[in-house]
Structure formats: structure tokens, C-alpha cells
Amino acid sequence: MATKLTPKELAKNVERLTPGHRLCAGCGASIIVRQMLAAIDEPVVIANATGCLEVATTIYPYTAWRVPWIHNAFENAASTISGVEAAYRSMVRQGKIPEQNIKFLAFGGDGGTYDIGLQALSGAVERGHQFLYVCYDNGAYMNTGIQRSSATPLGAHTTTSPAGKVVPGKQQHRKDLTAIMAAHNIPYVAQAAPSKWRDLMEKTRKAVNCGGAAFMNVLSSCNRGWRHNTDETIEITQLAVDCCYWPLFEVENGEWRLSYTPKEKRPVEDWLKRQGRFRHLFRPENRYLIDVMQKEVDRRWEHLLRLCGAA
Template sequence: MGVATEALKDFKGFHPKKLPDVEPLSPGHRACQGCGEVLALRQVMKALGENVVVASATGCMEIITSPFPQTAWRVPWIHVAFENAAAVISGVESAYKALNRKGKIDQPDVVFLAYGGDGGTADIGLQALSGALERGHNFIYVCLDNEAYMNTGIQRSSATPYGAMTTTSPPGKKSIGQRTWKKNVAHIAAAHGIPYVATASPAYALDLMNKVKKAAMVPGPAYLHIYSPCPTGWRHGTDLAIEVARMAVLTKVFPLYEVIDGKWILSRKVAKPKPVSEYLKLQRRFRHLTEKEIEAIQKRVDEDYDKLLRLCAMSAEPAGDKAAEKE
């Protein structure tokens, strides 16, 4: 039995009618109207509670929660550079461990959280993140993925989806927009062999919060990749963040799954998926795409989802092994 499996054997999830009242990330911040990212971060923090130390990479969530001299944070929080949130939280975790060992503090159950956007995770901060995962620090890393460098002007990142319009991947006669396919950082994290990896969406709040709770219970590093709609950059209505996030799951664009001790588990199987066009048409960043280009995206989405299903099937315990255990 792996360390995550052992830690989660008695796991009890949040009850929809008994969610925590605590708000470590307070209201009154300066997020854009309809921001899906700050909603996701609020759900993360409600799940973690107040016994947490947070390192924030530069990005939207740093800007909107900490305009000097104000702050929306009710827990210890530090703003660090774009690229080193994972490295900084590694140092914080190591310092707490040393101080507890020397008897200078008595805080053995603190949760250590680092978060960044897709730019600070998939691009600029990938090296620091990989190092922290490989070293085995006891921390949670959350990527709040809004699929571009939104804070600095909606520039493309390696997590920007194929065909999307950004200020540095504009569509035109000789360009489709973003010309590369989205980097799958959750798979990269899982390839490190860490105890816990998961994807989540603010449209499925209970699933998201339960995954955060699991990440906090697991010893060692945990990685969560959270889909974070951006009305400003994605060019959708400010009232559509949850609808867009839900449609991403229902079209298989953003599947929800966990990787626990290397075993892939689908959180929500989409039995009757909607066409990708239903997702794309909600966002004006895709309005230039032709039917042929949408067909290519649909083909890629189907292929990636089939690969995920195969990983989950390979992780499932063979029936023969179960029969042997009963004997």
C-alpha cells in the first residue's frame, strides 16, 4: 500500500450542507467581475482552513489580493517571484521541520501551499516545481490555469489551448492563433512519481475541495491543476465562468481525475459528451476558428480522453488478483 493510499484509507469528504465557514481568503479583493480563478482559490482555502502557510507566485491572484497596504489574506502569506513559488515553499517547509525538530516551535501539522498561474507553473516556474516534487517536500502546489499570462496582458503560455486568440498569438490570414497544443502539466507532475496528483474545476466545488483535503492529508508533495475561467482573457460573459468550466468537463476538454500512488482514477466519466463546439462557442477567443479547425480540436480531445481512459484501465486491479485475495 502506497503512502497516499494509506493516508486516505479513512478519508471522509466534505458534506455539501456542512462546508467550512472559515474564509482564509476574505472578500473585498480586486478581482475582475466573474473571475473563475479567485473562486477556485477561495474553494482551495476553505478546504485547507487557517493552519496554512501560503507562497504566491507573481500573477493575477497576487495583484488582486495584496494591493499595499491592504490584503485579503487571513493566513501567513508571502509574495515571491514569478518562477520560484515552489522553491520558496520548499524552504519554508524545511525551516518549519527543523524548528519543530529542535523544539523551538510546536506546530507539526501546518499545511504548506504554493500556487501560481499557468505561466508561473508550465513555463517560468517549471524547473523549481520539478525540483520540489523530486525532493519530496511535504507541500501542495496548485496551478490556477487560466491558459495565458492574463495579469500582464493576455499573452500566450505553453498552457494556452490550440487555436486560442491572445495578444501574442493573434489569428489572421497566416495564423490560426495559438499554434501549439496545450502542455499537460498534471501528467508531468504524475511522471515524478509523487503520491498525489489531481485535476479539479470550480464548477464542481465539492470535488475540488475534497481533492484539496486529500492533498493536505497525504505525506509528501501533492499537485493540483485547477481549471480557472477568465472572462477578460477568454472573452466570455462575466456570468458564464461556471457554465464554461462545466462545459469544459462535459466536452472532455478538461477531464477530472486523480493519480494516487501512481494509480489513475477518473473522477467523473463523461458517458455522453457534448461536442467541443459547444464549449468553444461560449468564448470569443475561439470565434475565428473554421469548421475544419474545430474538427481537428475535437479529434485531439477524443484522442487525449481515450489515452486517459487507458491509463485508468491499466491502473485498475485485475479481476484475477481480486479473486486470489479472497482465497
């Protein structure tokens, strides 16, 4: 029987990610990994794209993983895990190894997923490998020092979209990767956040049991890049959810479903003002960008409500 999704029950299982990894204090990525892996009772085998999570958890000769884990390169976590899964399926079918109900997972940051790894991800899910790809989206190339990615929000200061005298941070909105993955018509796609841990865990369970390729986009605060205190990770993540910058939803066999409606939809400004990467937007000459962002958040939220039949 599946472990009940309560912290006390989950804590009875073996911790799959050990302490001693070298992610920054207050990192969102390891919270996501811990919550998701705790939700899966079955054995897991993991592929990891190059990125913070990968480098910080496996600095030779140390590994923080108590489960089988492979890192290949930056852009190919999806194709790597597709090879692992194909090997498993082949050898089980031939009777060379026993069926063990292994759940295959890949973790990649937004750089490795939205950008350089998008092709490999698209190919792997189209082929229908049974695996869950998890994008921990912190909205920039944090591992190499906070460069912009296509997941970076409009106006955010990064080291390649700096807020300068003429250009006020990133000039484009975030790519809607979750919708792109939903357009692949794979059995399960979801957007989640660790602040809503039970939702994240339930989605994880659905994803690994969907019988095909699954994708989850999970918001992962990076206090170094977002510029907030280390203890504010969860609170600021939830603000992104409550202002509908990061709505929680799932697309199960093509059916869009809203997972969470904020009691009161907060202005996006409430989320922005808590992060140093948006500080320059509050200067009079840049404030219009907050309005532009609010409009885009509203437009996407309304669109999502229509897709979910909740408009």
C-alpha cells in the same frame, strides 16, 4: 473531526480570503482559492507566484489573506514554499517551535507553473517537500494582458498568438502538465475544476494529507481572456469538463483514477463557441482547426481512459 463537505458546514469556518481583493468580477481564481481553503481544516501557509491572484489580493497596504502568505517572484513559488516548509520542519525537529500540522500550499497561474516556474516546481516535488502546489490554469498570461502560454488551447486568440489574416491563433496544443507532474511519481496528482466543487474539495483534502508533495491542476476561467460574460464562469468551466478538454482525474501513488465521466461527452465545439477567443475558428477557412482539436481531445481522453483502466 473534519468539517463535512457541505456548503452550510463549510460556511461556519472563518473565510480565509476576504472581500476587497481586486480580481476581476467573475474571476475563477478566487472561487478556486475559496473552495480549496474551505476544504482544509488545518492551518495553512501559502506561497503565491506572481500573477493575477497575487497582485490583486495584496496591493499594499492591503491584503485579502487572513492566513500567512508570501509572494517572492514569478517562477519560484514552489522553491519559496519549499524553503518555508524546510524551515518549519527544521525548527519543529529542533524544538524551537511547536508542531502545528501546518499545510503548506503554493498557488501559481499557468504562466508561473507550465512555463517559467516549471523547473522550480519539478525540483521542489522531486525533493519531497510536504506541500500542495495548485496551478490555477486559465490558459494564458492573463495578468499581463492575455499572452499565450504553453497551457493555451490550440487556436485560441491571445495577444501573442492573435488570430490574424494568415495565422489563426495559437498553433500548438496545450502541454499536458498534469501528466508531467504524475511522471514525477509523487504521492498525489490531480486535475480538477471548481464547477465540480465537491470533487475539488475532496482532492484538496487528499493532496494535503498525502504525506509528501502534491500537485493539482485546476481549470480557472478568465472571462477577460476567454471572452464570455462574467456570470458564465462556472457553466463554461463545466463545459470544458463535459467535452473532455479538461477531464477530472487523480493519480494517487501511481494509480490513475477517473473522477468523473460525462453522461454525454459533448463536442468540443460546444465549449469553443461560448468563448470569444475561439470566434475566428468558426469562419469556414479555420473550421478545420476545430476538427484538429476534437481529434486531439479524443486521443487524450482515450489515453486517459486506458491509464485509468476504464477504456
